[in-house]
Amino acid sequence: MIDHVLHDLIPSLDVSTQVCRRTLSEAPPEGVGESDPENLRARVAALHSGVNQVYTIIHHLRHVSSLLLYQRNGLADIxxxxxxxxxxxxxxxxxxxxxxxxxxxxxxxxxxxxxxxxxxxxxxxxxxxxxxxxxxxxxxxxxxxxxxxxxxxxxxxxxxxxxxxxxxxxxxxxxxxxxxxxxxxxxxxxxxxxxxxxxxxxxxPSLMHRLVELNIRMHYPNFRTTTWLEYCPAPVLQKFALDLTEGCEDEPGFPHIARRLFAGEAPQLRVLKLTGLRLPWCSDVFPSGLKYLSIDEGFNPADFKEVDVEEIAHPDHPRYALDKTLRSVLEHCRGLEELSLQRCSNLQCGSSAEPEGPVCFPNLHTLALKNSVLASVYILRLIRPGKIGRLHISCDVQTIWGDTTLPRLSHFSEVVSDYFTMVQSLTVTPTSVYGSYSVEGFTSPENSDICIDLYDRQLESEDYIRHPYRRKKVQHVNNVLVELVKHVPLPQVHNLRVMHTKTVRRRSVAASVVARLLEHVPPLAHFVLEGFRAETKKDGPDSQIGSLPSLWERILARRNEPQGQKDVLSCLQSIQIKNCYLDEQVFIRFLRDGREHTPNLRSVGVEHSTLDSEPDSTERIVRELVQDVSWMDASETLAALAQVFEGYSAEEKKAQIKKTNGIFELRLKNESGEEGIWTIDLKSTGSVYKGEAKSKPNVTILMSDETFQLLAAGKLDGQKAFMTGKLKTKGNMMFATKLDGVLKAAKAKAKL
Structure with missing residues (x-):
């Protein structure tokens, strides 16, 4: 049948195209007007008819092609x-x-x-x-x-x-x-x-009797007119997730509190996830068989400017009329395995009349809280979980209106100290502490087993404290390192990372605090220091904040004491220093002394750090003392690359220019977000210099210092870096592929 169709269609297509071609050939030359309007209309009609015939034939050919494809897909040899x-x-x-x-x-x-x-x-x-x-x-x-x-x-x-x-x-x-x-x-x-x-x-609604999973996002106007969510039973529903994307119209900007779901008849519901709204804190509206409960109400009065926040956030407001107690909900859902309560309002409702003592959750292994510090502390005291696998606490919201309590680790120390006894890899910053129960390495806050983030973006922002009245209400507090030493035992820590960041309301991290933290933990296997830059301090025992000389001095001094700090770094296998200030003399003395006190030290890494002497000489000495050294600094690498170019003979430089014939402009960012610009000119001068290109570059390459170091060392392919998003280009993308060749040639000439 297809042969017959093609036998008829192909000649018809040829005839139609000939009609169109003949009609166009009879038209007057371009720029010459048609004298007879009737002839013009006739030619247009003929051309239109021919085009329609061509479209019809093409449509039939597509149908034939679909039939052939249908038959081909059924072949057994596919x-x-x-x-x-x-x-x-x-x-x-x-x-x-x-x-x-x-x-x-x-x-x-x-x-x-x-x-x-x-x-x-x-x-x-x-x-x-x-x-x-x-x-x-x-x-x-x-x-x-x-x-x-x-x-x-x-x-x-x-x-x-x-x-x-x-x-x-x-x-x-x-x-x-x-x-x-x-x-x-x-x-x-x-x-x-x-x-x-x-x-x-x-x-x-017509499918509710057989729905086992329902995952929807809804705008508030649709939610307000939807009745099946509240009144239609869900007898077999096991998973339900609802994301409400807009606030309540009666209370602009405020999330909604739904009265109930599925007429209270969802006996098999095991997973409940609500975003942008919540249910009343009342046991009657929550199914007792829940295994996973996640509520992110989105309640943060600091973000709402359109309404009388103080009135609506008050616990006596009518929006909280159905709230009883959070305890009643938790006692009703004792089988929970995962619990997440984030940005929720009125969590402490009825707490004054509650009996003392926590609620036991034998199967609870994951707990995530993101609320005001007082609300999160209340929840932690209310819960007695089983073995927690993941505990995440964030204080970056103000769910209690008017609360100016600056979050501190001491608020949680009584509750979370038991969990830190199992941590083996720990990261500490002035505002947070997080870690994992594994010794494999450090993790990000999102992937950690336990994370306490105390940063409050409202109370600790520059804009908030500029107001004189607010400045008096929010006082300075100790950083997390100080409180960690005072209140939390760390008996199993083997990997320690200390990161220094500047905060408005928390005292800076001094070297003496880091030294006390080292005394507080068992002998370390891996030690990382980040962000300890030189910065003048007005008072206190240390002449520098963030500078490390006094830290090494303290460690060396304690080693010489009879019952000092001899064993703290005795098992140390690696040490990494990132974005820090280093005093060569003290640091080298620490490493030389380590031959006796840290015999297992095999690896030293220095990245993006400032030294008080020539980097090359320091690196050379460190390599003599330690077996494995990683020295990563894009500025130093590019400076070395410039020296390689200067060492090229006239013939070698001419060959490189002929081979590359272009200009690379490199924009490199370090971990603190600072950008450095370097230019590799292989079009005219054959040189490497710091700053923007003097003439228009063929390509501008954007990447991190670390990515460039890996490229220069030959540990990362440029195309792979581009495909994974580590490298971005502006301009001639194909020309950017030549950078690998330039770096390899320079590496062959002298090690970068």
Whole structure:
């Protein structure tokens, strides 16, 4: 049949194109007007008819192509068709979770896939209520259309379902390089799946009796008119996540407090995640079988400027009329395994009338709190968990209006000290402390097992304390290092990282404090110091803040005492110094003395640090004393690169210029965000100098100091750095690939 169709279509296409060509050839030359309007109209009509015929034939050819593709996809020699039906069904079910259109695309691929898709009800049981529509150079995220949704409901049969709905008003524009690859056919392909102006949540009430998972984002106007959330039971629902993106209209900017969910009838609900709203602190509205409870109400009065914050934030306000006690909720949900309460209001409601004693949670292993310090302390005293695997506390919000208590580690020491006894890798800053129970290495705050972040962006901001009245209310407090030494035991710490940062309301970290912290921990295996820059101090025992000479002096002095600090660094295997000020004489004396007191020291790393002497001489001495030395400083490396270029002969320099023929401008940022600019001129002068390019560069390369060091050392490929986002370019991207060759040639000439 296809042969007959092609036999008729190809000649017809040839005839139509000849009609168009003949019509155009009969037109008068360009710039000469048509004397007879009738002839002009006739030629336009003929051309229009020919074009329409061509479009019709192309449409039929597309249909033929689809049929051929359908037959080809069913061939047995295609690798995926060799998989058994059970495996294919698993693949199809997984693909359908990401886009509802994928289910239809699979069912249209070939007869075997279609048969398998139609008889696999589970494939149609996971539905995203939105699909992507391509419209020229734009991608729109629009609701799925009614006919397709009804077809999905029919094909899913009576199986349980999971629905997802994430509305977005954003329009994503493709990159210019990809616009030519997209054609109008894409729009025709996706158009049937989407339908503008329709609320896809209308399908949910009819599916509530078989929904096991519901994950939706909703704007507040839709939430206000939705009744099924409050009154429709969910007998088999196991997971529910709701993200409310706008505040309450009656109380502008304030999150909503829902009366209840699913008429209080969700007996199998195990996971409840609410964002932008919360339920009343009342046991009647929370299912007793919850395993995972996460509530991020978004309540932070400091961010609200439009209303009388003091009145609405007061516990006696009508918005809190249904609140009883948080204790009643926790006692009702004793099976919790993960609990997260962030930016929640009125957490201490009814606490004055509560009996003393914590609530026991034998299975609780993850606890995350982000509230005012007093509210978080109340929750911690209320909970007696099992073995906590993850404990995260943040005080970066003011959920209690008018509370000017600056968070301190002593507020939590009674509750969290037991957890720190298990920490083996610890990071301490003036405002936070976090660590892991593993000795494998340091982690970020997000990935740590325990994290206490005491920074309060309102009370510790420059703008807040400029007001004279506020300045009197917020007093200076000790930094975390001081309180850690005083209140928290650290019996198992093997890896210690101390980071110095400047804060407005916390006292700076002096070398004496670091020395006391070293006395407070067992012998270390790895020790890292970051951010200890030289800075004049007006009072106190140390003449420098952040400078390390006095620290090494204290360690050396204690080593010579009969019962001093001899064993603190006796097991030290590595030490890293990042973004610090170093006194060569004292530091070298510390390392030389370490041959006796730290015999296991094998690695020393110095990165982006300032020395009081020539870096090259210090590095050379350190390499003589320690087996493995990592000396990373982009400025020093580029200075060495400049010396290599100066050492080139005239012939070598000419060859490099001929080979490269361009200018690189490097913009390098260190960890503190400071940017340094260097230029490699291999177009005219064959030189390396600090500063912007004197003539227009072929490419500007943006990266961190660390990335450049890895490139210069040959430990990182430039293309890999670009693909992973570590390196960005402005200008000729292809020319940037020549930087690897320049660095390799310089490295061969002299080690960078």
């Amino acid at each position: 690798l995926i068709n060799k998989l058994p039906n059970e495996v294919l069904a698993m693949i199809f079910c997984h693909a359908s979770r990401y886009n509802s259109a994928a289910m239809f695309a699979i069912s249209w691929t070939c007869s075997r896939w279609r048969t398998l898709a139609l008889r696999t009800a589970q494939m149609w049981s996971v539905v995203n209520l939105r699909a992507w529509k391509h419209d020229f150079s734009l991608w729109h995220h629009l609701p799925i259309s009614s006919p397709f949704m009804e077809l999905i409901m029919e094909r899913s049969g009576s199986s349980t379902m999971a629905l997802q709905h994430f509305p977005s008003g954003e329009v994503y524009r493709e990159d210019e390089d990809d616009e030519d690859d997209k054609s109008s056919e894409d729009s025709e392909t996706w158009l049937p799946f989407v339908e503008e102006g329709r609320n896809p949540l209308q399908y949910i």
